[in-house]
Structure formats: C-alpha cells, structure tokens
Amino acid sequence: MNMTDLARTPKQIGSLIRRTRKNLGWSQTQLGEKAGLRQETVSLIETGKPATKLETLLAILAALNLEFRIARRSKGQASDIEELF
Amino acid sequence: MNMTDLARTPKQIGSLIRRTRKNLGWSQTQLGEKAGLRQETVSLIETGKPATKLETLLAILAALNLEFRIARRSKGQASDIEELF
DNA sequence: TTATTTTATGCGCTATATCTAATATTGACA
DNA sequence: TGTCAATATTAGATATAGCGCATAAAATAA
Numbered sequence: 001m002n003m004t005d006l007a008r009t010p011k012q013i014g015s016l017i018r019r020t021r022k023n024l025g026w027s028q029t030q031l032g033e034k035a036g037l038r039q040e041t042v043s044l045i046e047t048g049k050p051a052t053k054l055e056t057l058l059a060i061l062a063a064l065n066l067e068f069r070i071a072r073r074s075k076g077q078a079s080d081i082e083e084l085f
Numbered sequence: 086m087n088m089t090d091l092a093r094t095p096k097q098i099g100s101l102i103r104r105t106r107k108n109l110g111w112s113q114t115q116l117g118e119k120a121g122l123r124q125e126t127v128s129l130i131e132t133g134k135p136a137t138k139l140e141t142l143l144a145i146l147a148a149l150n151l152e153f154r155i156a157r158r159s160k161g162q163a164s165d166i167e168e169l170f
Numbered sequence: 171t172t173a174t175t176t177t178a179t180g181c182g183c184t185a186t187a188t189c190t191a192a193t194a195t196t197g198a199c200a
Numbered sequence: 201t202g203t204c205a206a207t208a209t210t211a212g213a214t215a216t217a218g219c220g221c222a223t224a225a226a227a228t229a230a
Contacts, residue, residue: 004155004156006153006154008143013139028176029176037219040178040218044178050138051187051217052138052139053136053217054095054135054138054142055095055136058094062158066157067093068093068153068154068156070090070098071090071152071153073150073152113207125188125207125209126188128208128209134187136187136217137187141188
C-alpha cells in the first residue's frame, strides 16, 4: 500500500482491508480472531458494507496494524500540502 | 489541521470533526443539514461515540470536505515512510 | 475430478444507531 | 445579569449490525 491510502467509500475501505489481509497471508477467520469478530463479519466489511460500526472497523484496522487518518478532500495527492482552513 | 491528522480512536475522530466544523463557523445543526443528519447525531459523534455507523461518519466527513486515509500504524509521523508489506 | 480450505449467505436473536420530537443544559454576548 | 443560540440529553419507534449456528458457493490444492 501507499504511504497513506485514500479510502473514500466503504468499498474502497473494504478492498484495502482485503488487500492488506492477503498480503499478510491471513484468512478472514484468522483476521476475525485477532479482531474479535466473526469470519462472516470480516467478509461483509471487505465487501464494502456501508453501515459497519466504527468500532468494528477500528478493530480490524488495529489487527492489521493500520490506522485512520483524516485529511482534507483532494482530487490528487498534491493538495494534501495546502492549508485551506 | 495537519496534512493528515491521526485519528486512532472515536474520541480523536470526534474532536477533529468538531475542530473542523468550528473552523468553518458551522453549528452542529448546519453540519447536520449538509450531511443529512440531525443535530443530536452530530453531537454524539463529536463526543466520540464508538458505535457510529461508517456511512454516518463518511457523510459528516464529506460535508466537511474531509476524507479518510488508512495508513500503517506508527508511533510518529516518521514510519509513514517505511514500506513494511 | 475430488477433497479441502476459504468466502459468502441464510435465519433468529439481542443490542443499539439514528430517527422524530421535546427539553434540559451550556455557552456566548449584550 | 438576562436573553438567545448552541449543544447535550431524554423517550419512544424503526432499522439494522453483529452474534451463534448452519450451509452454500467459490477458490485452491491434490
């Protein structure tokens, strides 16, 4: 993954989670165990369920050694540098 | 806010949302209108409710012109640069 | 192919997020 | 100090997340 991966939608978030999990060679069940979730729940989130609970998502990210960052919206990486407000 | 603000917990996320909203000079009601949510819901999220739904959070971030990024966990900004997997 | 693992989907259940609506509390400012 | 806007809180209703458990479907390996 990139330094920070843009994940604007639940589907993008799910894809990123799946990609990271596979890079680690883990199954959904293994990830679920580490995150305290069921395999089915991991499946739904990777598929891009929009109504996932924040705490559930955070548990998965933590298990994958990932974290949130929040940034100003930008079409490209460049505007990351601007300070708009 | 910084280029990308770390928001590891619901409380941190809520604080960041509140700070951004105030910088824009918006009330919770105004933000709620733009995000399709009620003032009370905005209040709960800014307070750091952990079980907020992802779609709700995304609606608020979008209204504030913010977005997610997902990054590898790091104690400081530095490890952002590493490519671990 | 067949066997095995992995992922997706189904039902019933409990917990809870957000809603509508009202109200209490807090904060800002004259 | 008082008035008004902003925020927090409450109560009831609706929708749905994630659970347990089971199983189907899909992918992978032998």
